[in-house]
Amino acid sequence: MWKFFHRLASPPHFYRLAATLIPWLMFPGLLLLAWGSYNGLFVAPPDYQQGDAYRIIYVHVPAAYLSMMAYMFMAIGGGIGLIWRMKLAHAVAAAAAPIGAAFTFLALATGSIWGRPMWGTWWEWGDPRLTSELILLFLYFGYMALRSSIDDIAKADKASAVLALVGVVNVVIVHYSVEWWSSLHQGQTILKKGGPAMDPEMLQPLLAMILGFTLIFGALLARRVRTEVLYRERRTRWVRKMVLAPEGGR
Amino acid sequence: MVDIGMGNYGIYVWVCFGLTLIIVVLSDWRARVRHKRVYRDIEVRIKALEERE
Amino acid sequence: MRRRLATERKVLTAKLSAKDLTLIRGERCLFQQLEFALDAGELLLLQGRNGSGKTSLLRAIAGLLSLESGEVHWNDVPVLSQRQEFHGAMVWLAHRTGLKGDLTPAENLHFEATLRPQSKTEIAAIYERLGIARLKRLPLRSLSAGQQRRVALARMLMADVPLWLMDEPFTNLDSDGRKLVIELTEEHLASGGLCVLAAHQEVDINATVKRVKL
Amino acid sequence: MGADIPAQPGILAGLVAITRRDLLLAWKRPGDVLNPLFFFAMVCTLFPLAIGPSPAELMFSGPGVLWVAALLASLLSLNSLFLSDHEDGSLDQWLTSPQPLPVLAIGKTLAHWLISGLPLVLISPLLAMTYRMPAGVILVLIFTLFLGTICLSLLGSIGAALTVGLHRGTALLSLLILPLAMPVLLLGANTVSLAAGNEAYATGIWALAAYAIAALSLAPYATAAALRISNE
Numbered sequence: 161m162w163k164f165f166h167r168l169a170s171p172p173h174f175y176r177l178a179a180t181l182i183p184w185l186m187f188p189g190l191l192l193l194a195w196g197s198y199n200g201l202f203v204a205p206p207d208y209q210q211g212d213a214y215r216i217i218y219v220h221v222p223a224a225y226l227s228m229m230a231y232m233f234m235a236i237g238g239g240i241g242l243i244w245r246m247k248l249a250h251a252v253a254a255a256a257a258p259i260g261a262a263f264t265f266l267a268l269a270t271g272s273i274w275g276r277p278m279w280g281t282w283w284e285w286g287d288p289r290l291t292s293e294l295i296l297l298f299l300y301f302g303y304m305a306l307r308s309s310i311d312d313i314a315k316a317d318k319a320s321a322v323l324a325l326v327g328v329v330n331v332v333i334v335h336y337s338v339e340w341w342s343s344l345h346q347g348q349t350i351l352k353k354g355g356p357a358m359d360p361e362m363l364q365p366l367l368a369m370i371l372g373f374t375l376i377f378g379a380l381l382a383r384r385v386r387t388e389v390l391y392r393e394r395r396t397r398w399v400r401k402m403v404l405a406p407e408g409g410r
Numbered sequence: 411m412v413d414i415g416m417g418n419y420g421i422y423v424w425v426c427f428g429l430t431l432i433i434v435v436l437s438d439w440r441a442r443v444r445h446k447r448v449y450r451d452i453e454v455r456i457k458a459l460e461e462r463e
Numbered sequence: 464m465r466r467r468l469a470t471e472r473k474v475l476t477a478k479l480s481a482k483d484l485t486l487i488r489g490e491r492c493l494f495q496q497l498e499f500a501l502d503a504g505e506l507l508l509l510q511g512r513n514g515s516g517k518t519s520l521l522r523a524i525a526g527l528l529s530l531e532s533g534e535v536h537w538n539d540v541p542v543l544s545q546r547q548e549f550h551g552a553m554v555w556l557a558h559r560t561g562l563k564g565d566l567t568p569a570e571n572l573h574f575e576a577t578l579r580p581q582s583k584t585e586i587a588a589i590y591e592r593l594g595i596a597r598l599k600r601l602p603l604r605s606l607s608a609g610q611q612r613r614v615a616l617a618r619m620l621m622a623d624v625p626l627w628l629m630d631e632p633f634t635n636l637d638s639d640g641r642k643l644v645i646e647l648t649e650e651h652l653a654s655g656g657l658c659v660l661a662a663h664q665e666v667d668i669n670a671t672v673k674r675v676k677l
Numbered sequence: 678m679g680a681d682i683p684a685q686p687g688i689l690a691g692l693v694a695i696t697r698r699d700l701l702l703a704w705k706r707p708g709d710v711l712n713p714l715f716f717f718a719m720v721c722t723l724f725p726l727a728i729g730p731s732p733a734e735l736m737f738s739g740p741g742v743l744w745v746a747a748l749l750a751s752l753l754s755l756n757s758l759f760l761s762d763h764e765d766g767s768l769d770q771w772l773t774s775p776q777p778l779p780v781l782a783i784g785k786t787l788a789h790w791l792i793s794g795l796p797l798v799l800i801s802p803l804l805a806m807t808y809r810m811p812a813g814v815i816l817v818l819i820f821t822l823f824l825g826t827i828c829l830s831l832l833g834s835i836g837a838a839l840t841v842g843l844h845r846g847t848a849l850l851s852l853l854i855l856p857l858a859m860p861v862l863l864l865g866a867n868t869v870s871l872a873a874g875n876e877a878y879a880t881g882i883w884a885l886a887a888y889a890i891a892a893l894s895l896a897p898y899a900t901a902a903a904l905r906i907s908n909e
Contacts, residue, residue: 565702
């Protein structure tokens with residue numbers, strides 16, 4: 161087991177493994193998305209309260225969930241990198257940030273579009289989830305700004321790892337404080353998300369979408385980590401050998 | 411046939427799904443482009459070094 | 464009296480060594496597979512041009528830089544696993560003195576005294592020796608660069624530690640000052656101390672000198 | 678006396694010394710203390726000019742305005758927290774001293790709070806009065822600002838440590854710290870608003886106090902780690 165992890169952490173091994181992994185994540189992910197979208201859009205019955213507008217949750221919920229998950233990847237990757245000095249973990253953290261920011265943006269945009277017919281406004285400060293998500297987007301911006309303003313990669317890795325760990329504690333605090341805050345101001349009824357009462361015909365596509373999104377996230381992450389690894393290892397012998405090999409290494 | 415318009419909500423729903431598609435495709439495309447660029451830069455540098463030796 | 468004996472004993476066992484040190488800063492490899500071993504009473508001279516990595520090596524020894532590979536050992540234990548003990552046994556004279564221009568030498572040194580174990584030597588004697596006794600109530604920024612350097616030297620003399628790290632200690636000093644630095648280093652080595660000194664020129668000193676060329 | 682080991686300065690001695698040194702430095706350069714204070718007062722003056730002098734509106738927006746102004750003012754002084762110590766080599770000396778770095782970080786943060794946080798708390802009643810805040814609410818404001826500025830100084834020390842030595846430090850620092858500081862602002866300002874509306878506000882105070890304690894026990898470690906990294 162330990163040996164497996166050790167090999168996984170070796171950059172050339174990971175670089176090759178990720179390349180074979182990407183299609184295996186990408187295509188099932190796309191299939192699940194297609195199935196989930198079809199069933200979510202056309203098969204699942206309309207919600208008795210929100211009508212067809214609720215179908216936005218099929219993209220909003222997975223995006224919101226992945227925005228958190230990407231942040232966890234950043235924080236955990238950074239933590240592992242700091243404690244065990246594992247360079248691959250830092251590469252994962254660096255790669256997760258832009259993907260997480262993209263999904264956070266998507267969650268915000270879909271939440272806001274959903275708000276238009278439901279609340280009659282594009283932005284409702286009273287909704288704690290949207291507000292937390294906005295703060296999360298700012299946290300991503302801060303993280304990426306810090307990373308890009310430090311030239312030395314090793315230093316950037318460590319500094320942004322500290323920031324991500326501090327940020328993860330903050331995300332929890334933001335969540336609860338914003339919830340408290342919106343309860344003060346009698347926040348509007350918020351987006352209904354799942355729960356035991358949900359019709360299986362509605363729930364199944366949602367689960368498929370969540371799983372599909374996760375696989376796509378994995379594929380995107382693997383692709384970006386490959387780039388990070390390649391760049392960080394640009395002076396090593398294995399990269400040199402790969403580049404000079406007749407068939408190349410993509 | 412199903413109702414594409416979904417009452418009055420169709421436009422919102424379709425925009426959301428469209429946006430999702432755009433963001434996923436764009437993310438993947440950008441990641442590919444970045445990888446190619448990094449690879450090419452490294453290739454150029456290594457080959458230049460190789461020729462000098 | 465007993466105190467001094469204790470200090471001497473501590474110093475006698477002291478040993479600074481390193482193996483396989485490699486440091487990469489940005490795009491450049493500053494040194495590779497560097498090694499040295501330094502015993503009590505010995506001076507390690509780091510020589511090299513400007514920008515050859517002398518300061519980086521000193522910073523790495525002090526534990527301020529993380530190395531690509533290799534470890535520095537203090538008494539055969541890796542420095543990073545006993546940071547506090549090691550830092551309690553060293554003092555470093557850096558290019559940037561770490562003294563505040565707004566404060567007087569006395570105020571600066573009063574603060575410094577709380578950071579490290581202090582020797583019993585009278586502070587007045589140290590001021591006298593360094594020739595800064597009459598300056599101690601003036602703001603540091605009103606002193607010349609050489610005088611500020613002497614205040615930084617006072618910090619080293621005040622500390623009761625076996626290991627001195629010195630980065631270009633002769634900068635800004637007049638010939639008297641340079642002689643003084645040599646004398647102080649010789650005394651420190653003679654009492655069983657260790658010293659790592661980075662300089663771009665030759666140092667004429669009466670002690671066992673080991674060299675690292677960068 | 679323990680004769681066999683050299684006298685090792687105590688842990689608290691380092692904390693006290695570093696705080697004392699920073700206060701002494703601030704004493705010799707009073708501008709560092711006064712600038713954020715003036716900034717705070719001026720931002721608080723801007724708002725009535727922008728939204729009009731109607732007492733009802735001022736009473737309504739007072740807590741939020743005072744809190745946002747306090748947040749921005751404490752942000753203003755953060756950039757210089759470790760900057761001069763980094764530039765003149767003091768950081769190198771602390772990092773190579775046997776004193777535990779988190780303790781030194783607490784000392785620095787304490788000094789920063791005494792220099793830039795506490796004065797804000799002290800002049801806040803004056804500004805609150807111009808916003809027609811009743812005495813009871815002012816008391817709540819003082820208390821929340823007291824706890825809040827502690828939180829902000831602690832959070833800010835992490836950001837200042839992360840950005841020390843970077844070229845675009847100031848703008849970056851705000852970008853890093855503001856999202857982290859949002860819960861503090863939210864808790865503080867809303868607690869005062871609740872008090873102003875004669876509603877139960879104890880939850881906010883407790884939450885702020887909990888935040889301050891958590892920050893006090895965790896932030897110094899993050900600051901220390903960040904300093905080690907930034908000073909490489």
